[in-house]
Amino acid sequence: MQVQWYPGHMTKAKRMMLDEIKLIDLVIELLDARAPLSSRNPDIDEMSKGKARLVLLNKSDLADPDRNNAWLQYFREHGITALTVDSRNREGFGRIGKSVEEVCRDKKERDQKRGIMNRPVRAMVVGIPNVGKSTFINSMCRKSSARVGNKPGVTKGKQWIRLDKTTELLDTPGILWPRFEDETTGINLAYIGSINDEIIDETELATGLISYIAGSYAGALYDRYGVDESLDAVGILGGIANKRGCLKKGGECDYSKAANIVLDDFRSGKLGRITLEEP
Ligand code: G4P
Numbered sequence: 001m002q003v004q005w006y007p008g009h010m011t012k013a014k015r016m017m018l019d020e021i022k023l024i025d026l027v028i029e030l031l032d033a034r035a036p037l038s039s040r041n042p043d044i045d046e047m048s049k050g051k052a053r054l055v056l057l058n059k060s061d062l063a064d065p066d067r068n069n070a071w072l073q074y075f076r077e078h079g080i081t082a083l084t085v086d087s088r089n090r091e092g093f094g095r096i097g098k099s100v101e102e103v104c105r106d107k108k109e110r111d112q113k114r115g116i117m118n119r120p121v122r123a124m125v126v127g128i129p130n131v132g133k134s135t136f137i138n139s140m141c142r143k144s145s146a147r148v149g150n151k152p153g154v155t156k157g158k159q160w161i162r163l164d165k166t167t168e169l170l171d172t173p174g175i176l177w178p179r180f181e182d183e184t185t186g187i188n189l190a191y192i193g194s195i196n197d198e199i200i201d202e203t204e205l206a207t208g209l210i211s212y213i214a215g216s217y218a219g220a221l222y223d224r225y226g227v228d229e230s231l232d233a234v235g236i237l238g239g240i241a242n243k244r245g246c247l248k249k250g251g252e253c254d255y256s257k258a259a260n261i262v263l264d265d266f267r268s269g270k271l272g273r274i275t276l277e278e279p
Pocket of ligand 1: 058059060061062085086087088089127128129130131132133134135136
């Protein structure tokens with residue numbers, strides 16, 4: 001399966017990110033809990049050197065709970081503070097303040113040694129497209145809608161949202177480009193809807209997803225569509241087309257229509273809580 005990239009798009013995004021990151025103390029990195037590695041931008045480590053870091057596994061409501069825990073442990077073992085959140089429902093938000101405090105402790109101490117008292121932590125949300133950055137920022141805002149005015153030395157037009165006494169969040173997220181590294185990553189990103197479907201054949205994409213789900217989450221396809229999971233992926237897709245009445249004139253299966261049903265159902269969690277990667 002060929003996944004096409006348009007790195008040209010991303011040059012501007014990268015430049016903007018590098019400019020904005022200079023203003024902040026804390027990078028809040030949003031990943032998709034269903035594919036934490038594939039949704040991670042490999043350059044973020046380099047870009048956020050010297051900054052405090054917090055990883056949020058967003059859309060954890062759509063991901064496998066056991067694997068959510070395994071991923072949290074994975075990040076912990078790599079010295080990265082991580083939390084699972086569901087930004088639509090503010091699930092997990094209660095733990096964010098304490099984690100911010102933890103990861104910013106060094107900064108606070110440095111400030112104090114230099115005689116700087118109570119300078120707020122400035123945070124920025126970063127992540128690849130569709131990972132939930134705007135939803136996260138809006139949900140954070142709802143709690144504390146206090147906006148901080150423009151400040152000298154800060155890019156004009158940028159708004160900061162006061163989260164609590166010590167933290168301010170930039171109201172626009174940093175958009176990171178997805179990984180370009182390998183085919184599996186590209187395909188995982190296509191499954192979760194992070195890269196444009198139009199560049200990939202949906203039938204091929206859906207059969208790949210069906211193979212994975214049938215192998216790792218036995219019963220999920222049967223429960224949703226009543227199909228025989230012992231068939232190969234194309235056979236299962238044909239079964240779904242039949243069950244859902246996706247037929248062309250003449251009674252032939254409309255694989256493309258069935259493929260879109262499968263992809264939509266996966267992305268909206270109707271196939272259950274499924275994670276594509278294991279630590
Ligand atoms: P972005 O800024 O990173 O590009 O992402 P954005 O917030 O626009 O979110 C992309 C989609 O993901 C939205 O759905 C949003 O509702 C959904 N989303 C964000 N966070 C979560 C989460 O924690 N759990 C779940 N289940 N979904 C989440 P959409 O279908 O594009 O829009 P809408 O139907 O919500 O309007």
